[in-house]
Structures are given as C-alpha cells and as structure tokens.
Amino acid sequence: xxxxxKIKNTxxxxxxxxxxxxxxxxxxxxxxxxxxxxxRVFNNLNYKIGTDNxxxxxxxxxxxxxxxxxxxxxxxxxxxxxxxxxxxxxYAPPYPSHVGSGTTKNNPEYPGRENVLVGPVLxxxxxxxxxxxxxxxxRIVFMFRPKNQVPFFDLETKLKKNVLIDTTxxxxxxxxxxxxxxxxxxxxxKNGIYLxxxxxxxxxxxxxxxxVNFYNMSSKGYWQADNDAKGASAFGMGALGGGLxxxxxxxxSLYKNASPLPSGRIPxxxxxxxxxxxxxxxxxxVSPYFSFPLFADGSSNGIRTEMWQRFDFFAPGMDLTxxxxxxxxxxxxxxxxSLNCFMAGKTPQPGMENTVNLPNMVVxxxxxxxxxxxxxxxxxxxxxxxxxxxxxxxxxxxxxxx
Amino acid sequence: MNIKKTGNTLLFLLPILLVLGLSSCxxxxxxxxxxxxNFRPAGDFVKNNYDLSLFSAAMEKAGFTQKLNGTGPFTIxxxxxxxxxxxxxxxxxxxxxxxxxSLKFLVGSHxxxxxxxxxxxxxxxxxxxxxxxxxxxxxxxVFSGAEDPMIFFNGSYVSRLNVKIANGNLFVLxxxxxxxxxxxxQSWLAARPQYSIFVSALKKFGYWDELTxxxxxxxxxxxxxxxxxxxxxxxxxxxLKPDRYIRSRLVGCYVFRKKHFFVSDFYVLTQINNDxxxxxxxxxxxxxxxxxxxxxxxxxxxxxxxxxxxxxxxYPYDPVGSAGCDVPAGIDNLTDNGIVxxxxxxxxxxxxxxxxx
Numbered sequence: 001x002x003x004x005x006k007i008k009n010t011x012x013x014x015x016x017x018x019x020x021x022x023x024x025x026x027x028x029x030x031x032x033x034x035x036x037x038x039x040r041v042f043n044n045l046n047y048k049i050g051t052d053n054x055x056x057x058x059x060x061x062x063x064x065x066x067x068x069x070x071x072x073x074x075x076x077x078x079x080x081x082x083x084x085x086x087x088x089x090x091y092a093p094p095y096p097s098h099v100g101s102g103t104t105k106n107n108p109e110y111p112g113r114e115n116v117l118v119g120p121v122l123x124x125x126x127x128x129x130x131x132x133x134x135x136x137x138x139r140i141v142f143m144f145r146p147k148n149q150v151p152f153f154d155l156e157t158k159l160k161k162n163v164l165i166d167t168t169x170x171x172x173x174x175x176x177x178x179x180x181x182x183x184x185x186x187x188x189x190k191n192g193i194y195l196x197x198x199x200x201x202x203x204x205x206x207x208x209x210x211x212v213n214f215y216n217m218s219s220k221g222y223w224q225a226d227n228d229a230k231g232a233s234a235f236g237m238g239a240l241g242g243g244l245x246x247x248x249x250x251x252x253s254l255y256k257n258a259s260p261l262p263s264g265r266i267p268x269x270x271x272x273x274x275x276x277x278x279x280x281x282x283x284x285x286v287s288p289y290f291s292f293p294l295f296a297d298g299s300s301n302g303i304r305t306e307m308w309q310r311f312d313f314f315a316p317g318m319d320l321t322x323x324x325x326x327x328x329x330x331x332x333x334x335x336x337x338s339l340n341c342f343m344a345g346k347t348p349q350p351g352m353e354n355t356v357n358l359p360n361m362v363v364x365x366x367x368x369x370x371x372x373x374x375x376x377x378x379x380x381x382x383x384x385x386x387x388x389x390x391x392x393x394x395x396x397x398x399x400x401x402x
Numbered sequence: 403m404n405i406k407k408t409g410n411t412l413l414f415l416l417p418i419l420l421v422l423g424l425s426s427c428x429x430x431x432x433x434x435x436x437x438x439x440n441f442r443p444a445g446d447f448v449k450n451n452y453d454l455s456l457f458s459a460a461m462e463k464a465g466f467t468q469k470l471n472g473t474g475p476f477t478i479x480x481x482x483x484x485x486x487x488x489x490x491x492x493x494x495x496x497x498x499x500x501x502x503x504s505l506k507f508l509v510g511s512h513x514x515x516x517x518x519x520x521x522x523x524x525x526x527x528x529x530x531x532x533x534x535x536x537x538x539x540x541x542x543x544v545f546s547g548a549e550d551p552m553i554f555f556n557g558s559y560v561s562r563l564n565v566k567i568a569n570g571n572l573f574v575l576x577x578x579x580x581x582x583x584x585x586x587x588q589s590w591l592a593a594r595p596q597y598s599i600f601v602s603a604l605k606k607f608g609y610w611d612e613l614t615x616x617x618x619x620x621x622x623x624x625x626x627x628x629x630x631x632x633x634x635x636x637x638x639x640x641x642l643k644p645d646r647y648i649r650s651r652l653v654g655c656y657v658f659r660k661k662h663f664f665v666s667d668f669y670v671l672t673q674i675n676n677d678x679x680x681x682x683x684x685x686x687x688x689x690x691x692x693x694x695x696x697x698x699x700x701x702x703x704x705x706x707x708x709x710x711x712x713x714x715x716x717y718p719y720d721p722v723g724s725a726g727c728d729v730p731a732g733i734d735n736l737t738d739n740g741i742v743x744x745x746x747x748x749x750x751x752x753x754x755x756x757x758x759x
Contacts, residue, residue, distance in 0.1 A: 050677030051693075054528055055618060055662045148524075226715070228681065 037171035038119040038130035041110035061085040062152040082110035094394035135173040183219040209291040212379040239354040240337035246279040260349040271320035294376040309341040328353035366400040445470035456486040459494030474569030475517035510536030557664030557734035559703030576703035581736040588613035607653040618662040619740030652755035665705040668695035
C-alpha cells in the first residue's frame, strides 16, 4: 500500500516534469540565406598613433552592407553590419580562430568574431571563415568609428557621420570573395576597396602539393616614400618595412628542419624562381598558384615533415647569389625583402634578422592515428605597405583517433 | 494514553520554547566601525582646502558653490593656488578684475558633469574628451605606464589624483587650463597686442584669413619683443616683399594645419609608444623641423618644448634656428579651432628664406 503510494507520487511528479518540458519546447527558427555568396573582409589600413596623426581619424571601421540612410547621411540600420573592424592580423588561419576567443570586441577580420552564418565545406575546403551574404548587388559602406566598445548604432550622432568608402559591389551566388579595404595612393591618402573573386575551390589542386599565390596590394608611392614617415623602421618590420618595388622577383627556398643554414636547404629548392610580382591594387584577378611538394624533403617519412619555407623578393637582376645586403640589415634600398614561414611565425631564425616571420604553410595536426600529421594547404601571401599577410586555407581532414 | 498525549505535546513544544528562550537572550550592542559618510560635497571640500583657496574664491564669485554642493555628480579639476600664481593671480580679489562671464567660463570649464576617476580614463588614451559645465570639452591624455597614471587635462598635469568627495571626484591641477569662450586662434591673437608683429607677418604672407576655419591649428607665436630683438620691427615686416621669400618657410613654419598639439602630447606619446617627437618637413619646403617636449612627473609637471629647424632631414644639414618656451603662462592656450603656444625665439630669419634666383 505504502509502496503503491510512493510509485503513484513518483509518477505524478514525473508527469508534471514532463509537462514542464513539453510546454518548454519552442520551435527553433533557423536562419537561412538563399543563394548566398561567401565574403571575408580585411581592413588593411594600418595605424600607429603619434603626434603627427593623432588628429586624424583612426581607420577603425564599421562595415555596413545595404545601409538605410537617414537625414544628413547618418546610417540608421543595415542588413549586414561588421563592427569594430580593426587592422588585420598577419596570419589568417584555416579555421575560424576569433569567434568565442578573447575579451576584446576588436575584430581583425569579418566575420571573425561576428556570430553570423558562415560558408559550408565547399569542394573539400572549409569556408567557415567566410560569411554568407545574399548574392546580388549591394551598397557597401565603411564608416570610421571611435575605438571603444560601443556598438556603431549606439554611438552619438556626430560620430556616425564619417564615411571612409561608400560604393557598390556585385556578389555572384555560391562564389567566394575576399574584400580588402586598402590605401590606394600613399601621397594623397586615397582609400578604396579591392574585391577578389577567389577560385581555389574550383581548381583541381592536389593534396600532396602546397600551393601559394602572391599579391602586392601596396599603395601607389609607398615604397618611394620616406622611411621614417611611413614607420618602416619599426621593430619587426624587417627589410620589408620600406615596401616592395613595383616589380619584384620571388624566389622560394625550402628548409629541411629548424636549421637556417644554407646546407639545410632541400636540394632543388635553394632559391627557386617562382614568379614576378607586380604591384596591383586595382585589377581584381586571382594570381596563379605555385606549388611545391608537401614532402619535398625525401628523408621525411611521408606522414610528417618539419619543412619550412622562405621567400625572397628581389629587384629584377638580383637573386640569392648576388645579394649585396647583410642578413641583419633592414636597409636594403627596397631591393630585397624576405619572409620566413617557420613554426608559428613568432620565432625568428638566428642570422635572418631582417626577415618577416609568418607561420609555416604546412599544417601539422593530430589526424587519424598520427599525431601530428602534416597537411598541404592553399595559401595567399599579400604584401600591403610594408607588411606581409598570410591566409591559409585547408581541406577537411580525418578526425583524430585516440 | 492521556499522559502519553501530554508528553507528546510537551515534546512538540520543547523546540518552540527553546527557540523563544534563545531569542529572548540579551544582546549587547555590537559595535562596528561605520564607514565615514560625512565626505563633504565638492563645494565645501574645495572651500575648506587651503591649497585650493583661490579656486574656491573663483567658484564663489562665479556662483558655482551652491551647485557644487548639490547632488552632482561632478569632477573638479581644481588648479592649486600655485597654478593661479603662475598666471598672475595671487589674491581672491584679483578675480574682481576679471570679466564675470570669463570667470564663469573659466570655472565651468574646470568642472566635468560626471564622476571621473583616473581608472575610468582609457589606458594610454590620447585626446579623450569629457564634457564640462561650460559646455566645452576637455582633452584628456594619459600615460598609464607610470606608478600613478600621468594625466593631463588640456595639457595641465594632474599633481594629485582621485580625491574622493561626496558628489564626485577631484583632481588637483598644476596649471590653470587656459581656454576662452567662442574664440578662434585668429581672434585670440588679434586680441593680444603683444603679438601684433606676428599677426602682421601672418597677414602679409597670406596665413591670416584661414585661421578662422575649422582647423584645428597649432600656432607657435613669437611676441613683438622677440621680433624686435632680431631687428624685425613692425616697419621692417611691413617692408618685406612676399614674392622674394619662400613664404611657407618664413612664416608657415609657425602654423601647423590640422594639428592639435598640447605641449604634453609630445611627452605622453613618447612615453606610450616612443612616437612623441614630431619630425616633418616644413610644408612645401625642403627644410625639416623637429619638436620635442618635457612634461609630467619627472619635470614636476612643468611643461616645456623646443623646436629645431634644419636645412635637410638627413645628414649633412645645417641648423637653421631653434626656439622653445618653458613659461607656463605662455603655453597651451586653447581656442575653439586650435592652440596657440608662445615661442621665445624665431625659427627662420628673412635672409634664410630667400628664394634662389
């Protein structure tokens, strides 16, 4: 009898709980964008606050797509908003590394920290660093904003008036775009945008080769400008700080392991000519991809390699054999600059003091039974006004087995 | 049965009795040090502080005391008596000589209509603006890397931080913030006869008319006595033929367009990111000029600056001229469209700015 009562009680409370759960359910409305294009945005305008420019507006931006403008040209609303768009970071990794990490609101790229619908895995490539934007013609506006934590539309009216760029773009359905905010002319300080329709997802790229292409999107007249005025001698800028000449030859060297000595170069890849790089911040064509084998080092086991990459940019007529400049001098008269893609891009190589450091293009990660296993990637190196940026795109890979 | 029931009732009552018994215990008064709630409000606090007696007199005369004893919140940027002495005010009666509206503006522009603690100012912030009771904005720059942050309001060094008062906060300033209501750099210079030769040079070489525009401008202005010491009297300036001189070098080197320099800015930016020294070509010229400054704690809040002009940026070059100012009364004169800094020397003499034939 007593037991019966207990069971009854339990049943009663259980059904009450069930009722709770049932009424607590609600239909989840999934956002969906029909016919999306995939867009990733970088703010390539750099700044350092000094006495000379403290009265100028910081290129700390808000991107508004299809804004609704009120009176006096003050935006009231926008269908897409990318706020707190700060200067970009040297490395854009193949996975979305910004969302959910860090306490700052400053966003080194769009979507970056923004919680928006992102791209799928397209043809094996993870597009989760690209935001979905409805395809078609859009008005896109970049606004200056003060560097604080207040969302753009909550700012005071007088702070919402400063337009950097107001233009239109056309995005095709299911295409992948990178959009850059750039300085077009160093002397006049004219700014503009650069929208590139990427094609890596359509190319028959091998997964045993590492691919890289190059852009020099520096502003006109940057490399000729005075080194002090453009902050070329700041720490870490290396010989690249002064900028690349408008036409430079690129040479690739691959190194077997951490040793930076010439003897550590992999045979066949000791200063191999790749291409000629021309400054171009107007024509929006994709540069051709160049490749080298993931396991160029014949002594590696075919699973993992320690190989790292070095790129030398030489003025026409020069190469590794007739380079008159010292490895530790940042003053190379814009004739030579170099990049090391080594480890996480934080470790300078001894004896290569004037080199800019970026992360290794080869991704080493736990996959399957191998920890780590090396993966080939598709890379883009962009040189903008004395700085180098590496964007790495990776295919989906097998999850780790523990 | 009955006994059992009574016993049960007793047993039931026992805890209640116990509770009653315990609660009836006598409590001795528990003494806790109460936090002092008797902070004085802003008005009274300033009044009772001997080092702020001149500011208190100014407040009283401008009719702010009542308001500042109200709910607030306020932040008082109170110049010390020493700061008033630097601009020639040594007694409360000296305020009687001032125009009442100017005095009201002066006091009002030293009071923020918010409670601002030093930690509320963004770290290493430059030109952060706060609204004042005079409807102006105070430019605030801070170097946060020191033990106590080095704060400058309109270029005036804060010698004492965060004096908490009932309705806000108080900072003690080393210097009176010199701003004037509804003035431009042009009207500021025009109102001061000691700069008349400089004004005539600006007019003659075509720099005068633009000084009413939005700016901001920073003007380094030599007084008449400086010109005269270099043999450039009003008559000599009047006799100069503008087309024979490189005007940007001769006069333009004193006028900085789209720049807004408090003397402390050079120092603060040097401390923050080592980018404080100004170096740049004179506009449209090959001559190069640099500006450096001292301010802040190590200089006891005394600001000074120097400007050097040379014939080229990189060596080899010849020095052309140098001048500066270390007199507190002369620097950081804020107007609506810029700042005027007194300059105790000339940078370029007419014979150094001849056009080559």
